[in-house]
Amino acid sequence: MPVRWLTPSPILCVERFGSFDEFRPNDVLGRINSTPLHSEPISVSRSVLALPDCLLVMQRSFARRMEGNLGAGRGVGLVVPLAFHATMNGSEVGDTTIGVIRGQAPADVVERHANTYLMLRFGSDMRNRGWADFDDGIELFRLAPGKMLALRSAILDMFCLASDCRDLRQFELLSGHIQETLIAGLDSVFVQDSVRQALPGSFDRHRKLVERLDELVAVAGEADLYSSSLAQTLGVSVRTLQTAVQHVCGVSLHQHLRSKRMWSVRKLLVKGSPLLTVTAAAHANGFWHMSDFARCYGKAYGEMPSETLARARGF
Template identity: 55%
Template sequence: MPVDRLKPSRVLNIERFSDFSEFRANEVLGLGTSTPLRPREFSLARAILPLQSGLFVLQRAFARRFEAEMGTDTGIGLVVPLTFHSITNGVEIDSSTIGVVRGKAPVVSIEHQPNTYLMLRFNSDMRHRGWADFNTGLASVRVQDDPMARLRAVFLEMFSLASACEDAREFETLNRPIQETVLAGLDAALVPAEARAPRPGSFERHRKLIARLDEVVELFGSQPLYSDDLAMALGVSVRTLQTATQVVHGVSLHHYLRLKRLWAVRVLLMAGGGGLTVKAAALANGFWHLGDFSIGYKRAFGEMPSETLARGRRSHYRS
């Protein structure tokens, strides 16, 4: 969804500029100086979305020369492209590359075309998730097509949902489920495959960790499953859990937890309780993108969630 199609809401702020003299830089990743390459064609639009974990800005900029001390005093900053091309610090950057900045880094960028991208500032440095293992500076991470496409789809759905929001309190309840999906997408993009590879002789240790993970999941009961909470409960990093699920089950941590959450929804729907809806069951288990949830549910169980609920209600009434 282009920025121009988004509308302001209770949670989403929209800024648009058609005159460079009125333009204000956004401070999400530090202030910079922009010089338009084609002043008569100037136009900029941005959507600003604060979440519990940080600040997210979707922006369509103008052709420009950009100079900045880019970065953040705490946490980590990311630039995720939608359509993008620049020469940044003498290096060609395109739509397949995520920019990662820790601390502050000087940036000189020439953008010959209007670029659309996301600027993200997280409050955490995300080292516990295995992102971009360096101390300070700016790095470019090239991402495969599939994880990049999935990541973009998540962001666009998130901004679309925020744009349509009429109840800020309702959106606040979705903060953690949305953030978990975003984090999973960024894990897939930013954690190198070699970082998930096991060390020789570590399989038994990983197997025991997964056994403990399953026990903790049982203790969580009907609570939504979030990777940070589970890692904290087990006294390990999310990165360690990622490696363990990959080694033992051959799937990502997000996929493993998603299957467990899908099963939890199925149990609720099969019970067929009075007044229960598919949406309520999905939201209760951390699913906020209902279209994606329905597709995943049918792929896992061979039927739509509404079919499971209908059968559960029939069984409930017969009993």
């Protein structure tokens, strides 16, 4: 869905500007001066979505030159292209290039036509995940088109959900899991396979760490499985926990935790409680994208969640 089609909701703020005089820069990644490249009227659409520890601003821009300092006063910032081509500090930046910004960095950007992109700022520094561990400055990451497409789809799904949602309380309950989906998408495009570099003899150590993780999950409950908090409780970096799960289980940390939450949904459905719905069971375990949930559930268990619930009720 193009950003200009998004509509405001109790969750999503939508701004539109029809002239350069009306346009107000958004300082999610610092203040930067814009100069239009053409004299004709501009059209800018911008949607703002707040999650527990990050602010997302999706924008369709206009032909312009931007000069100044990009950066986040705290945490780390990203620019994720949706439909994008520009030059930044003399380098070509296209649809498969993500910019990661830490601290303040000078930027001279030329957009020769309207672009659509996401500006994102995390409140935490996101260090020790394997992709934002550098010092101050701007790092450009060029990604495989398939991985970029998957990340874009997840981002657009988040904004569409926020645009359609009218229940603020429901969104607040799911917002942490929506943010975790975003982090999972960034991990998938940035984090390299570290199992190949694992030290000889590390499998037993990784196996014990995964056992501790599974014990913690069993106590914590599947609804609140966030990678950063789990790693902190276990006293390791997220990157170490990612490597251990990949080494022992052959899947990513996010996939491993999702399977735990999926099993929790199934346990609810097989009980067949009279007032239970599939949506309620999914939401209770942090699944917010219902079509993706149904697809993954069917792949895991060979039937749709509605079929599990109907069989449990004897239908």
